Amino acid sequence: MRVGVLTGGGDCPGLNAVIRGIVRKGVQEYGYGFVGFRDGWRGPLENYTVRLDIPAVRGILPRGGTILGSSRTNPLKQEDGIRRIKENLAEQEVEALIVIGGEDTLGVAAELSDHHGVPCVGVPKTIDNDLSATDYTFGFDTAVNIATEAIDRLHTTAESHMRVLVCEVMGRHAGWIALHSGLAGGANVILIPEQRFDVEQVCAWVTSRFRASYAPIVVVAEGAMPKDGDVVLKDGSQDSFGHVRLSGVGEWLAKEIERRTGKEARTTVLGHVQRGGTPSAFDRWLATRFGLHAIDAVRDGDFGQMVALRGTDIVRVPIAEATARLKTVDPRLYEEVGVFFG
Ligand code: F6P
Numbered sequence: 001m002r003v004g005v006l007t008g009g010g011d012c013p014g015l016n017a018v019i020r021g022i023v024r025k026g027v028q029e030y031g032y033g034f035v036g037f038r039d040g041w042r043g044p045l046e047n048y049t050v051r052l053d054i055p056a057v058r059g060i061l062p063r064g065g066t067i068l069g070s071s072r073t074n075p076l077k078q079e080d081g082i083r084r085i086k087e088n089l090a091e092q093e094v095e096a097l098i099v100i101g102g103e104d105t106l107g108v109a110a111e112l113s114d115h116h117g118v119p120c121v122g123v124p125k126t127i128d129n130d131l132s133a134t135d136y137t138f139g140f141d142t143a144v145n146i147a148t149e150a151i152d153r154l155h156t157t158a159e160s161h162m163r164v165l166v167c168e169v170m171g172r173h174a175g176w177i178a179l180h181s182g183l184a185g186g187a188n189v190i191l192i193p194e195q196r197f198d199v200e201q202v203c204a205w206v207t208s209r210f211r212a213s214y215a216p217i218v219v220v221a222e223g224a225m226p227k228d229g230d231v232v233l234k235d236g237s238q239d240s241f242g243h244v245r246l247s248g249v250g251e252w253l254a255k256e257i258e259r260r261t262g263k264e265a266r267t268t269v270l271g272h273v274q275r276g277g278t279p280s281a282f283d284r285w286l287a288t289r290f291g292l293h294a295i296d297a298v299r300d301g302d303f304g305q306m307v308a309l310r311g312t313d314i315v316r317v318p319i320a321e322a323t324a325r326l327k328t329v330d331p332r333l334y335e336e337v338g339v340f341f342g
């Protein structure tokens with residue numbers, strides 16, 4: 001059997017660990033051959049391939065990014081996309097495709113597998129941890145560790161200068177990174193996309209923190225919105241996935257805090273640093289296990305399924321179930337951390 005592998009969407013620490021797990025087990029235990037498709041769905045669309053064998057995966061476990069490259073290409077939005085993919089898979093003699101990606105990439109896999117006879121197995125990937133049907137996605141732990149270290153470092157400048165330091169982390173639709181890193185880093189305010197925030201309330205927390213002779217750290221997810229701030233924070237344009245482009249909630253918030261409290265405020269936007277570099281031990285462990293279980297699903301002919309973490313077990317769930325809706329932060333969980341605000 002010849003198996004195709006692709007990685008789509010934003011890069012994520014642990015992608016190479018998944019690829020290594022798939023290839024090592026597939027070659028050694030099942031005698032499969034592999035072909036790597038370059039740059040996400042662009043690979044099978046344009047028949048753009050790369051050699052994928054044991055030597056190709058040697059030494060990649062601790063490496064960030066993806067040896068296969070990635071893109072946000074969506075073949076369902078291209079004329080003849082499905083036909084071209086089917087033709088190219090046939091030309092490559094690929095009998096199964098392992099798709100490693102987030103909501104968009106896996107959404108394509110669900111459509112192709114369920115409605116067009118393309119046998120896909122999914123592996124959930126995103127630093128945002130917002131994919132349903134799995135307790136965790138790999139990449140999230142690394143991103144949280146990077147953000148937590150940054151917040152730890154921001155505390156010293158905040159205290160030395162008695163400033164407000166606003167730290168903007170990733171998370172367009174879900175506040176998992178903000179919630180986990182904010183709690184781990186001892187933030188005084190955490191703002192997430194799931195709960196619109198009141199700027200006056202944020203300023204009250206900031207002021208009360210100063211009154212206790214401490215300098216406040218505000219962690220804000222890039223998708224967090226003030227109650228009446230749509231006009232300020234959305235520039236109206238959309239990316240190719242229909243996501244509204246955000247324009248710097250962190251910067252905006254620091255200015256508002258300065259204006260309303262008279263305290264000096266600065267912003268740090270962590271951006272792609274959160275996705276870069278070597279994966280944490282947990283992410284290597286999770287990604288490797290996902291890879292091993294994905295190739296088992298191929299062996300079992302269990303297509304249209306995604307591997308997922310439930311507790312400590314890896315299970316299989318329909319890809320369509322995982323992509324049907326995003327997993328957002330439960331309001332009760334958010335309320336729980338509220339005790340530290342102010
Ligand atoms: O989905 C992962 C993610 O890193 C989000 O947290 C972020 O909003 C988005 O991707 C950024 O995408 P890009 O790198 O394409 O700007």
